[in-house]
Amino acid sequence: MGYRVAVIGAGIIAGSHLAALRKLDALAACAVADVRLGRAEAMAAEYGISPYADYKEMIVREKPDIAVVTLPHHLHREAATFAADRGCHVLLEKPMATSVRECDDIAAAVERGGVKLMVGHTQHYIAENIAAKAVIESGRLGRLLLINDRRHQRYDVPGRPDWFFDKAKAGGGILTNLGAHSIDKIQWLTGEPIVRVTAGIHYAGMRGDIEGGGSAFLATATGIYATLSQSGYPGAIVDETEFRFEGGSMKLLTGRGLWVSDGGEYAEVPVGPKPDPFVGQFEDLVAAIETGCEPACAMAYSRSIVAVVESLYLSHEQGAEVAVVR
Numbered sequence: 001m002g003y004r005v006a007v008i009g010a011g012i013i014a015g016s017h018l019a020a021l022r023k024l025d026a027l028a029a030c031a032v033a034d035v036r037l038g039r040a041e042a043m044a045a046e047y048g049i050s051p052y053a054d055y056k057e058m059i060v061r062e063k064p065d066i067a068v069v070t071l072p073h074h075l076h077r078e079a080a081t082f083a084a085d086r087g088c089h090v091l092l093e094k095p096m097a098t099s100v101r102e103c104d105d106i107a108a109a110v111e112r113g114g115v116k117l118m119v120g121h122t123q124h125y126i127a128e129n130i131a132a133k134a135v136i137e138s139g140r141l142g143r144l145l146l147i148n149d150r151r152h153q154r155y156d157v158p159g160r161p162d163w164f165f166d167k168a169k170a171g172g173g174i175l176t177n178l179g180a181h182s183i184d185k186i187q188w189l190t191g192e193p194i195v196r197v198t199a200g201i202h203y204a205g206m207r208g209d210i211e212g213g214g215s216a217f218l219a220t221a222t223g224i225y226a227t228l229s230q231s232g233y234p235g236a237i238v239d240e241t242e243f244r245f246e247g248g249s250m251k252l253l254t255g256r257g258l259w260v261s262d263g264g265e266y267a268e269v270p271v272g273p274k275p276d277p278f279v280g281q282f283e284d285l286v287a288a289i290e291t292g293c294e295p296a297c298a299m300a301y302s303r304s305i306v307a308v309v310e311s312l313y314l315s316h317e318q319g320a321e322v323a324v325v326r
């Protein structure tokens with residue numbers, strides 16, 4: 001008998017988790033809950049599982065081994081702690097929560113419940129990113145010095161749920177949502193925490209009370225310097241990370257390709273097969289459950305991403321560099 005999995009939230013990303021579960025023999029979806037019962041019912045019908053309106057009732061009645069939390073960010077703490085306190089392992093969507101204080105509450109519940117919690121930082125499972133990490137770790141381009149990460153895409157697009165534009169529910173705008181991916185990419189690929197942040201943020205002209213874009217200067221523990229630039233205003237779409245080393249450079253277009261130069265023109269690096277990141281996340285969580293080891297995107301690491309996101313807003317408010325809270 002495999003692991004029974006219940007999904008909390010039947011929105012956009014829940015379908016990716018349920019589709020991944022279909023590909024895994026060791027896991028089986030059993031139920032899905034959404035306050036909009038119609039959404040849970042439609043998804044439940046598609047996957048042959050039970051629908052609920054109340055996720056707490058679902059956890060209590062179904063007693064799943066694993067709960068997948070795919071809720072708006074301000075509900076991550078409540079759902080993850082409820083599930084962990086009832087003995088469920090948790091796959092929690094990114095970002096872990098809207099503040100480090102909430103992350104600490106989640107960690108306390110996971111400890112009480114004696115369960116594993118992993119945050120779904122999908123960047124770790126994308127083929128080009130994995131290949132980029134291998135180049136960095138091979139040392140073939142020398143010491144890594146600088147990173148420029150640029151992500152521009154219109155944020156107020158049809159189909160984006162309303163809660164994303166409400167800071168109380170989302171925690172912030174593009175810098176929270178896509179910033180979590182960029183910060184994860186920088187910290188995971190360098191293997192270093194970001195320790196200092198200076199940010200400037202624009203709010204004008206964006207829907208709701210979230211920011212529309214901003215730029216930041218980030219420093220890692222050993223002094224790799226990175227710039228982060230994100231705009232949710234209209235304009236050409238960009239998703240590019242460039243790395244400058246002592247002996248070369250590397251251009252990463254996540255999902256599209258990887259290029260390396262040791263002084264001349266960029267040459268494309270072949271990347272391996274492109275596995276489904278949502279499958280990889282479940283496999284890592286199951287491995288953590290079965291070995292007792294911490295999963296790849298463990299709580300302390302995932303909390304560090306939230307800490308950097310919080311520092312971006314703090315730096316902007318203070319008009320000064322901020323040391324990231326540990």
Ligand SMILES: NC(=O)c1ccc[n+]([C@@H]2O[C@H](COP(=O)([O-])OP(=O)(O)OC[C@H]3O[C@@H](n4cnc5c(N)ncnc54)[C@H](O)[C@@H]3O)[C@@H](O)[C@H]2O)c1
Nearest residue numbers: 009010011012013033034035036070071072093094122161
């Ligand atoms: N890893 C990725 O690449 C990726 C991509 C998209 C979204 N996400 C993350 O996934 C999470 C969900 O995002 P989404 O785009 O699917 O949002 P969504 O709004 O489509 O889905 C959230 C669902 O939760 C439901 N909900 C709200 N309150 C509830 C409650 N109290 N009980 C039960 N259901 C409730 C809503 O009705 C909605 O259907 C977020 O953390 C987001 O950042 C990650």
